[in-house]
Amino acid sequence: MPLLKVSNVTRQIEDTVAVNSVSFTQRKLEKIAISGETGSGKSTLLKMIAGLIQPDSGSIHFEKIKIAGPDEKLVAGHPNIAYLSQHFELQKFLRVEQVLEYANQLSADEAQTLFEICRIDHLLKRKTDELSGGEKQRIAIARLLISAPKLLLLDEPFSNLDMTQRNTLKTVLEDICKGLKITCILVSHDPQDVLTWADKILIMRNGKVVQKGAPENVYKMPVNAYTAGLFGKFSTLTIAETFMPIPSRNKIKQKELYLRPENLQLVSKKDKSVKGTVTKVIFSGNYYELELATATEELIVQTEKGKYKPGDTVYISLSPAYIAMLKKLNSR
Numbered sequence: 001m002p003l004l005k006v007s008n009v010t011r012q013i014e015d016t017v018a019v020n021s022v023s024f025t026q027r028k029l030e031k032i033a034i035s036g037e038t039g040s041g042k043s044t045l046l047k048m049i050a051g052l053i054q055p056d057s058g059s060i061h062f063e064k065i066k067i068a069g070p071d072e073k074l075v076a077g078h079p080n081i082a083y084l085s086q087h088f089e090l091q092k093f094l095r096v097e098q099v100l101e102y103a104n105q106l107s108a109d110e111a112q113t114l115f116e117i118c119r120i121d122h123l124l125k126r127k128t129d130e131l132s133g134g135e136k137q138r139i140a141i142a143r144l145l146i147s148a149p150k151l152l153l154l155d156e157p158f159s160n161l162d163m164t165q166r167n168t169l170k171t172v173l174e175d176i177c178k179g180l181k182i183t184c185i186l187v188s189h190d191p192q193d194v195l196t197w198a199d200k201i202l203i204m205r206n207g208k209v210v211q212k213g214a215p216e217n218v219y220k221m222p223v224n225a226y227t228a229g230l231f232g233k234f235s236t237l238t239i240a241e242t243f244m245p246i247p248s249r250n251k252i253k254q255k256e257l258y259l260r261p262e263n264l265q266l267v268s269k270k271d272k273s274v275k276g277t278v279t280k281v282i283f284s285g286n287y288y289e290l291e292l293a294t295a296t297e298e299l300i301v302q303t304e305k306g307k308y309k310p311g312d313t314v315y316i317s318l319s320p321a322y323i324a325m326l327k328k329l330n331s332r
Contacts, residue, residue, distance in 0.1 A: 286304070
């Protein structure tokens, strides 16, 4: 039984359809991330779930009860759904404990547990103008959670945070879901921020969900170049034209495959490989990326060896793991 059910919701803002017939469900404690480029409709969808924007059509049910929009109730929002805008503000010149006291509905022990989970128990005596961006973010989240909601909605929580602050926030959100038993949906324009956190990712473009599924599936088998590009570098293989030996190519429904650099491998010359020329070598820490030109396409291959240079001739094939994944998908 889903905790949240979004059914064919649509919302037009001025002359633009911001959200176009979006549907999905969410189980209790399932972590969902909504990703896509700026203007894809992510924030509008989140606000409709929060009850802050009225859908033009469709419906949203939380615990089997329809969420009323601002056109249907005097005070917008839902008592069991907490929403944090990316443009949140904390009252200035107050101590953190004062900010949190106003909304507190928890016992002293419950509040202390919440503060520890949000990594803010050491900040309670500090004033809000003495905090870093990441600290303000965690305090704003704690301020929402202190009212004991069942669903937490976060709009771009990783914006303007450095890598250390992002990693801390990811840990906090993980602990919120597990320790406080609160279900979470967050919006991010950068799917890399949520790849290791989410149970399910929805990719939006022009108001529509173009792909949804487990992070691993969305990353490894993107349905189009848009989704592939959101998660980093990729190569495109046109199935009808490539010389690359693709198993069961007649059974593949897509016209193109979008390969991550690790989906390809360098091999010794043999029948099941394609000849290529190295055009560029990129050092990326513990591995190298080779940009290659073949007779029909340009490819990017990941390798641990740094012995290659532009102009070298190499041979490329699909990795065994990717071949196994293709066979598995085609057998369904």
